[in-house]
Amino acid sequence: MKTFLETVLAQADYQPVRLLTILREVQAQYRHIPAEAITLLAEALHIPRTQIISVVEFYSFLHLTPQGSYDILISDSITDRMLDKENLLSYLSSVLKVKVGEVRGDGLVSLNNTSCTGMCDQGPAGLVNGLALTRLDRPKIDEIAALIDQQKPLGEWPAHLFEVSDNIHKAGLLLNLPTDKGAAIKAAYNRGIAATLDEIDRSGLRGRGGAGFKTAMKWRFCADEKSDVHYVVCNADEGEPGTFKDRVLLNSYADQVFEGMTLAAAIIGAKQGFLYLRGEYQHLYSKLQAILQQRRSEGLLGNNILELGLDFDIEICLGAGAYICGEESALIESLEGKPGIPRNRPPYPVTSGYLNKPTVVNNVETFLAAGKIAVHGGAWFSGFGTEKSAGSKILSICGDCAEPGIYEYPFGISIRQILHDCGAEDVLGVQIGGPSGTFISNREFDRQLAFEDLATGGSFIVFNNSRNIFEITQNFIHFFAHESCGFCTPCRVGTSLLKKQLDKIVDGHGSAGDVVELESLCQLVKNNSHCGLGQTAANPILSTLQRYPDLYERQLKDISYEPGFDLDGALEVARRMAHRDDAAAHLSQVED
Ligand SMILES: Cc1cc2nc3c(=O)[nH]c(=O)nc-3n(C[C@H](O)[C@H](O)[C@H](O)COP(=O)(O)O)c2cc1C
Numbered sequence: 001m002k003t004f005l006e007t008v009l010a011q012a013d014y015q016p017v018r019l020l021t022i023l024r025e026v027q028a029q030y031r032h033i034p035a036e037a038i039t040l041l042a043e044a045l046h047i048p049r050t051q052i053i054s055v056v057e058f059y060s061f062l063h064l065t066p067q068g069s070y071d072i073l074i075s076d077s078i079t080d081r082m083l084d085k086e087n088l089l090s091y092l093s094s095v096l097k098v099k100v101g102e103v104r105g106d107g108l109v110s111l112n113n114t115s116c117t118g119m120c121d122q123g124p125a126g127l128v129n130g131l132a133l134t135r136l137d138r139p140k141i142d143e144i145a146a147l148i149d150q151q152k153p154l155g156e157w158p159a160h161l162f163e164v165s166d167n168i169h170k171a172g173l174l175l176n177l178p179t180d181k182g183a184a185i186k187a188a189y190n191r192g193i194a195a196t197l198d199e200i201d202r203s204g205l206r207g208r209g210g211a212g213f214k215t216a217m218k219w220r221f222c223a224d225e226k227s228d229v230h231y232v233v234c235n236a237d238e239g240e241p242g243t244f245k246d247r248v249l250l251n252s253y254a255d256q257v258f259e260g261m262t263l264a265a266a267i268i269g270a271k272q273g274f275l276y277l278r279g280e281y282q283h284l285y286s287k288l289q290a291i292l293q294q295r296r297s298e299g300l301l302g303n304n305i306l307e308l309g310l311d312f313d314i315e316i317c318l319g320a321g322a323y324i325c326g327e328e329s330a331l332i333e334s335l336e337g338k339p340g341i342p343r344n345r346p347p348y349p350v351t352s353g354y355l356n357k358p359t360v361v362n363n364v365e366t367f368l369a370a371g372k373i374a375v376h377g378g379a380w381f382s383g384f385g386t387e388k389s390a391g392s393k394i395l396s397i398c399g400d401c402a403e404p405g406i407y408e409y410p411f412g413i414s415i416r417q418i419l420h421d422c423g424a425e426d427v428l429g430v431q432i433g434g435p436s437g438t439f440i441s442n443r444e445f446d447r448q449l450a451f452e453d454l455a456t457g458g459s460f461i462v463f464n465n466s467r468n469i470f471e472i473t474q475n476f477i478h479f480f481a482h483e484s485c486g487f488c489t490p491c492r493v494g495t496s497l498l499k500k501q502l503d504k505i506v507d508g509h510g511s512a513g514d515v516v517e518l519e520s521l522c523q524l525v526k527n528n529s530h531c532g533l534g535q536t537a538a539n540p541i542l543s544t545l546q547r548y549p550d551l552y553e554r555q556l557k558d559i560s561y562e563p564g565f566d567l568d569g570a571l572e573v574a575r576r577m578a579h580r581d582d583a584a585a586h587l588s589q590v591e592d
């Protein structure tokens with residue numbers, strides 16, 4: 001073990017900030033993080049053991065106890081469920097002879113659920129030792145079970161099991177316009193760096209990760225920050241269920257994304273950039289490393305880029321299964337090798353980000369768009385879209401439609417048009433922006449996709465009339481309860497109470513008082529949580545309650561209140577101990 005760790009540590013330059021990368025290597029080698037490794041790493045990195053343990057416990061892909069040699073995780077997104085995921089999971093469990101959430105007795109295989117793996121256009125999906133499995137069905141599961149029985153190394157598994165398609169159905173402004181390598185950097189230097197920032201300002205580009213902050217303003221704040229060091233970070237965490245467009249951008253447009261990052265570096269004065277890639281996209285890692293290497297060899301990264309005096313390079317950091325790491329300050333914590341707990345803001349990353357230095361964090365699509373704007377100009381970009389939402393939006397469309405995949409539209413497009421294009425019929429509603437976004441009903445399809453109406457980081461999930469609103473809402477609420485990082489009480493306790501309260505109502509044990517209680521709990525979680533996860537976690541309930549109050553009402557019992565648990569049943573032990581089983585010792589009798 002010592003020799004292995006020394007190699008891994010040397011690759012990481014013995015830097016504690018690379019702890020997550022180091023732990024991922026250890027996990028891959030030993031299928032867990034052994035206690036001995038924790039001790040050796042603590043000594044080598046000069047950090048406490050407890051710090052390492054807290055990181056292992058935070059990330060769902062790291063474990064203190066051994067997982068199977070083949071560790072299978074099945075995506076539990078609502079779209080996977082709509083594709084019969086639950087039955088497939090039971091089947092997988094029976095053919096592999098392992099229970100969900102357990103490791104088989106011989107240690108060969110483990111099986112569990114995981115949050116959305118970003119393959120909603122080709123589910124049901126999963127991961128085996130971190131590698132994406134797509135379009136799972138019974139024949140594929142039989143094949144996987146046989147390969148595991150034969151203990152075939154993953155490298156020898158048939159390629160079709162790991163096939164990931166781009167599924168681009170509608171390319172627009174960004175996806176249709178090829179740009180030569182280096183064109184954005186050359187254009188920026190020809191025009192002048194300050195003038196290029198003005199051009200991005202004129203374009204009206206707003207962040208594509210969801211919040212829609214003006215990109216030029218963010219870059220200007222960061223550039224103006226007095227510091228010897230600045231950083232550029234590309235947020236490719238893409239954990240919002242139903243979103244997968246960054247996966248496609250990195251698979252087929254990575255060069256242009258890296259070019260956008262290089263442009264940002266020139267503008268803010270950064271020498272180092274990071275691509276924070278969600279662990280679920282491990283299948284892209286080698287390809288992206290090769291593209292970076294190619295760019296270095298072509299003088300597009302490294303020292304003196306294109307002989308323009310610009311020094312900049314990009315490192316890839318793989319996440320380890322934590323949705324919260326998409327929140328920019330949690331992402332920075334994770335980049336620093338820590339648990340991804342969101343920081344207090346302000347200070348914002350532009351002032352104090354990675355290693356407390358000014359840092360620009362942008363979504364993958366934002367960098368892609370910025371590079372194109374450097375080449376084609378701000379007026380070209382702002383000529384598309386609406387007044388407050390310039391340009392286009394790349395959508396990940398999935399759920400009940402004939403052609404799930406990637407669609408790019410100018411902002412301002414109606415939901416009705418999008419549904420028509422993707423072949424959605426008999427639609428009940430659409431979840432826009434993932435679980436943290438909004439559910440709109442079929443009475444709202446003339447609304448527009450735009451920051452001024454319906455904003456989305458890219459997730460667009462279609463539900464037809466055969467779907468159950470409660471099943472959808474429950475899946476989303478369970479997701480938040482599972483992904484809450486636990487740092488602040490309103491979210492940690494609140495999301496778990498939301499889950500219990502909603503389950504109680506859906507299971508038919510709710511009363512009118514429970515709905516009132518549910519609503520006030522929603523407001524409490526929304527208004528008191530520390531970060532965006534908690535602040536949006538109640539959205540699935542709030543948006544369905546507002547649109548379908550009668551549905552909730554029909555689910556209620558005809559009493560004003562029923563306790564959340566069986567108190568009389570819980571008193572059974574006390575009754576036995578006290579040798580009392582008379583009528584007065586029963587709660588119902590007391591109430592009478
Ligand atoms: C819980 C949570 C998850 C997020 N996940 C992502 C994500 O996966 N990708 C992303 O770009 N932004 C995500 N964001 C938004 C980021 O915090 C940040 O606003 C964004 O990366 C900024 O880039 P932009 O200005 O280009 O949109 C998330 C925010 C929250 C609160």
Ligand code: SF4
Nearest residue numbers: 485487488491531534
């Ligand atoms: S709101 Fe939730 S995710 Fe955000 S810091 Fe609090 S517990 Fe963590």
